[in-house]
Amino acid sequence: MSKTITIDGQVIPFEEGQTIMEAATEAGVYIPHLCHHPEYTPHGSCKLCNVNVNGRTCSACTFPAMEGQQILNDAKDINEERKKITQMLFVEGNHFCPSCEKTGNCQLQAVAYHLNMLDDHFPLFYPHRELDASHAEVLIDHNRCIFCTLCVRASQQKDGKDVFAISGRGINKHLIINAESGLLKDSELEATDQAAHVCPTGAILIKRTGYQVPIGERIYDHTQIDQVSLNSENIQHDN
Amino acid sequence: MTAFIQDLVEKNHYQPTHLLHILRAVQAHYHYIPKDAIEQIARLLAISRTQIMGVIEFYSFFHLSPRGHYEILISDSITDHLLGKHELAAYLEEKLNVKLGEVRADGLVSLDNTSCTGLCDQGPAGLVNGYALSRLDKAKVDQITDLINQQTPLEGWPQALFQVDDNLIRSDLLLSAPIPAGAALQSAFNRGLKETLNELDISGLRGRGGAGFKTATKWKFCSEELNDEHIVVCNADEGEPGTFKDRVLLNSYAHQVFEGMTLCAALIGAQQGFLYLRGEYLHLYDKLEAILAERRQAGLLGQNIVNADFNFDIEICLGAGAYICGEESALIESLEGKMGIPRNRPPYPVTHGYLGKPTVVNNVETFLAAASIAVNGGNWFANIGTDKSKGTKILSICGDCAQPGIYEYPFGTDIQTILDDCGASDVLGVQIGGPSGTFISNKEFSRLLAFEDLATGGSFIVFNQQRNILDVVNNFTHFFAHESCGFCTPCRVGTSLLKNQLDKIVDGHGSAGDVVALEELCQIVKKQSHCGLGQTAANPILTTLERYPELYQAQLKKISYEPGFDLDGALETARRLAKRDDAGAHLAQVEE
Numbered sequence: 120m121s122k123t124i125t126i127d128g129q130v131i132p133f134e135e136g137q138t139i140m141e142a143a144t145e146a147g148v149y150i151p152h153l154c155h156h157p158e159y160t161p162h163g164s165c166k167l168c169n170v171n172v173n174g175r176t177c178s179a180c181t182f183p184a185m186e187g188q189q190i191l192n193d194a195k196d197i198n199e200e201r202k203k204i205t206q207m208l209f210v211e212g213n214h215f216c217p218s219c220e221k222t223g224n225c226q227l228q229a230v231a232y233h234l235n236m237l238d239d240h241f242p243l244f245y246p247h248r249e250l251d252a253s254h255a256e257v258l259i260d261h262n263r264c265i266f267c268t269l270c271v272r273a274s275q276q277k278d279g280k281d282v283f284a285i286s287g288r289g290i291n292k293h294l295i296i297n298a299e300s301g302l303l304k305d306s307e308l309e310a311t312d313q314a315a316h317v318c319p320t321g322a323i324l325i326k327r328t329g330y331q332v333p334i335g336e337r338i339y340d341h342t343q344i345d346q347v348s349l350n351s352e353n354i355q356h357d358n
Numbered sequence: 359m360t361a362f363i364q365d366l367v368e369k370n371h372y373q374p375t376h377l378l379h380i381l382r383a384v385q386a387h388y389h390y391i392p393k394d395a396i397e398q399i400a401r402l403l404a405i406s407r408t409q410i411m412g413v414i415e416f417y418s419f420f421h422l423s424p425r426g427h428y429e430i431l432i433s434d435s436i437t438d439h440l441l442g443k444h445e446l447a448a449y450l451e452e453k454l455n456v457k458l459g460e461v462r463a464d465g466l467v468s469l470d471n472t473s474c475t476g477l478c479d480q481g482p483a484g485l486v487n488g489y490a491l492s493r494l495d496k497a498k499v500d501q502i503t504d505l506i507n508q509q510t511p512l513e514g515w516p517q518a519l520f521q522v523d524d525n526l527i528r529s530d531l532l533l534s535a536p537i538p539a540g541a542a543l544q545s546a547f548n549r550g551l552k553e554t555l556n557e558l559d560i561s562g563l564r565g566r567g568g569a570g571f572k573t574a575t576k577w578k579f580c581s582e583e584l585n586d587e588h589i590v591v592c593n594a595d596e597g598e599p600g601t602f603k604d605r606v607l608l609n610s611y612a613h614q615v616f617e618g619m620t621l622c623a624a625l626i627g628a629q630q631g632f633l634y635l636r637g638e639y640l641h642l643y644d645k646l647e648a649i650l651a652e653r654r655q656a657g658l659l660g661q662n663i664v665n666a667d668f669n670f671d672i673e674i675c676l677g678a679g680a681y682i683c684g685e686e687s688a689l690i691e692s693l694e695g696k697m698g699i700p701r702n703r704p705p706y707p708v709t710h711g712y713l714g715k716p717t718v719v720n721n722v723e724t725f726l727a728a729a730s731i732a733v734n735g736g737n738w739f740a741n742i743g744t745d746k747s748k749g750t751k752i753l754s755i756c757g758d759c760a761q762p763g764i765y766e767y768p769f770g771t772d773i774q775t776i777l778d779d780c781g782a783s784d785v786l787g788v789q790i791g792g793p794s795g796t797f798i799s800n801k802e803f804s805r806l807l808a809f810e811d812l813a814t815g816g817s818f819i820v821f822n823q824q825r826n827i828l829d830v831v832n833n834f835t836h837f838f839a840h841e842s843c844g845f846c847t848p849c850r851v852g853t854s855l856l857k858n859q860l861d862k863i864v865d866g867h868g869s870a871g872d873v874v875a876l877e878e879l880c881q882i883v884k885k886q887s888h889c890g891l892g893q894t895a896a897n898p899i900l901t902t903l904e905r906y907p908e909l910y911q912a913q914l915k916k917i918s919y920e921p922g923f924d925l926d927g928a929l930e931t932a933r934r935l936a937k938r939d940d941a942g943a944h945l946a947q948v949e950e
Binding site: 124145161163164165166167169178181182183200203208210228241242243244253265266281283284285286287288289290291292295296297299 | 393397406407408409411412414415416431680697702704839840841842843844845846847848850851852853854855859879882885886887888922923
């Protein structure tokens with residue numbers, strides 16, 4: 120008999136070595152997340168996937184599934200706190216959805232809709248952040264970076280490069296580029312790199328491809344992020 | 359520069375784990391980390407320049423732009439505030455002709471704040487080029503100003519400026535009877551290693567950093583890990599504001615601390631140990647290296663220790679200004695030459711620690727106690743204290759009391775006894791365990807020093823009736839926002855939101871809903887954060903809000919709502935451009 124965990128009353132089998140997130144996704148249970156991506160080493164930093172495991176708060180993307188765990192995920196108070204964490208990500212940067220090319224395809228926006236986020240709630244920080252348009256094909260708008268490190272991991276783990284890193288401390292942390300000049304044009308990044316396509320927000324965009332799909336016909340305009348996420352992540356898993 | 363860096367990296371054996379050592383030396387030499395140095399170090403260590411950039415921007419003592427040849431930092435701990443830090447900083451600014459946070463135009467001197475330097479019993483304190491300055495006053499500032507303006511090298515400064523006293527006031531079980539060097543190791547090998555671990559188990563010793571994990575259990579778990587190498591780490595990164603006991607233990611009981619580490623190594627099968635010394639304790643570095651050399655000479659470190667066919671050595675690693683490195687997994691990252699970001703757990707350090715090897719990380723005091731227990735046996739220790747807290751606890755007492763300093767008490771001692779002993783009267787409350795601990799009011803002084811009641815890593819700050827609690831809370835809340843590593847959202851954003859929200863209330867801009875919003879935010883930061891820093895960052899607000907809700911309410915305006923956006927403030931640029939400051943150029947946000 121295989122081992123099981125229980126999420127919101129649903130009994131879910133898992134294999135030794137799987138995280139709670141992996142077991143849940145396979146069973147078709149969505150746990151909201153932004154810094155997690157099934158193809159990369161889990162990071163555990165955005166904390167949207169925090170679940171209650173036997174009374175303790177744990178990040179589902181990094182915490183191992185263990186026999187008999189009683190897990191609360193889709194609960195009102197947990198989702199309420201997830202909404203607050205999402206609001207924190209919004210106020211920390213400069214996210215103006217109506218003027219962002221990523222709108223409708225943005226995971227930050229989609230998670231916010233999923234969690235029924237209707238306002239920023241917290242006072243905005245309005246940080247001063249730069250835009251790096253130096254690269255011929257790829258653009259970085261630091262205003263939209265949420266420090267998920269997916270580009271960092273994709274560059275290292277998929278592209279065999281080391282183009283991005285996170286530097287600084289606390290609220291001053293920021294994404295940096297591995298080039299003597301610090302500019303994207305002097306890095307090894309190419310538009311075909313995984314790292315250029317993995318950004319969940321509009322922080323990294325491919326130039327001259329904007330608005331090819333009209334607003335209203337984009338991924339999350341029609342389907343909630345939980346469905347999109349479960350479908351794509353399970354397809355990736357099956358492959 | 360090329361030759362200097364080349365030589366430096368070579369001395370560090372081209373080890374990326376030594377990045378902090380290397381950067382400390384570069385910073386000391388050039389007063390910043392030049393870009394060319396980053397490029398050269400990256401090439402020589404075969405690591406990316408971004409890793410080096412990350413480390414530089416993470417630690418407070420590294421800089422990408424030049425600091426003064428004399429870099430002066432003033433301790434910004436609440437304990438320094440109580441001793442007149444603000445007036446002192448203003449006087450320094452005036453005398454040195456440089457503003458806080460700036461470098462003087464001639465590049466000779468820079469001035470800035472720094473987190474608690476661990477001289478809370480002899481402040482206001484500071485650092486000059488990393489070396490501790492104690493009991494600063496106007497006369498000393500005058501003296502320092504002259505020395506700087508005459509460009510006297512630090513070696514030529516009067517020793518009195520750097521005088522750091524132990525202020526050891528109450529000794530008990532451990533501090534009254536230090537063991538002779540080698541005694542713990544001899545006892546352990548004579549008794550048998552297994553039996554000695556058993557004695558440690560009987561002693562009931564729990565980790566002295568504050569979390570209180572049972573020491574024997576940790577050592578046993580680590581020893582059972584199958585690995586060619588095990589590691590012992592002594593956490594001497596005591597950054598909790600108000601704590602300075604490790605400074606005294608390393609100044610006067612270092613032999614015994616190193617002996618405790620060596621004992622641990624014998625019990626878990628380690629050959630390599632590290633003392634992670636906070637950067638603020640640079641003044642202890644040479645002395646500690648000398649003691650290590652002495653122990654090697656005496657056959658207590660190195661090869662074939664006490665002729666027991668046992669090899670072990672200890673390396674000292676200096677931190678560079680980051681409170682988070684007191685968290686054990688962040689400390690391990692830092693030891694590996696990286697940013698001090700707490701790891702995801704599991705795995706825990708006892709199975710995957712330094713470079714993935716099984717690692718024991720313990721507090722300075724824990725190793726000190728373990729060495730004594732190895733000599734005197736488990737019952738000697740367990741006979742003292744309470745049911746769940748055996749032995750004694752060493753406290754760093756400071757703030758409003760006649761005799762600040764080090765006090766060792768049996769666990770189970772009540773707070774009133776401690777206050778009487780240190781000469782504290784007219785007390786408003788005590789911060790137990792530092793900002794991450796608990797604020798108790800003067801109605802709670804019958805409570806006990808013990809894991810089952812008031813747990814503490816050793817910080818004990820007394821406040822008298824003249825003090826304003828909100829000033830204290832404000833200092834602590836700013837501290838956490840400054841020290842958050844930024845890894846997880848709830849702490850990175852949450853501690854800054856807490857800071858801003860508390861400022862709003864303290865500055866008199868809070869309205870009816872603001873205290874409720876503050877408390878709600880506290881709960882999220884506490885519950886959702888990745889590590890102990892975030893999980894305790896809201897404690898100063900929560901523990902005082904619980905005890906003095908009226909203090910917070912009294913700060914609020916009598917209106918139902920004030921926006922976070924300052925409309926009148928936003929017009930400042932327009933007023934400046936229009937050269938207007940008449941009534942018509944101001945807009946009231948809300949009718950009051």
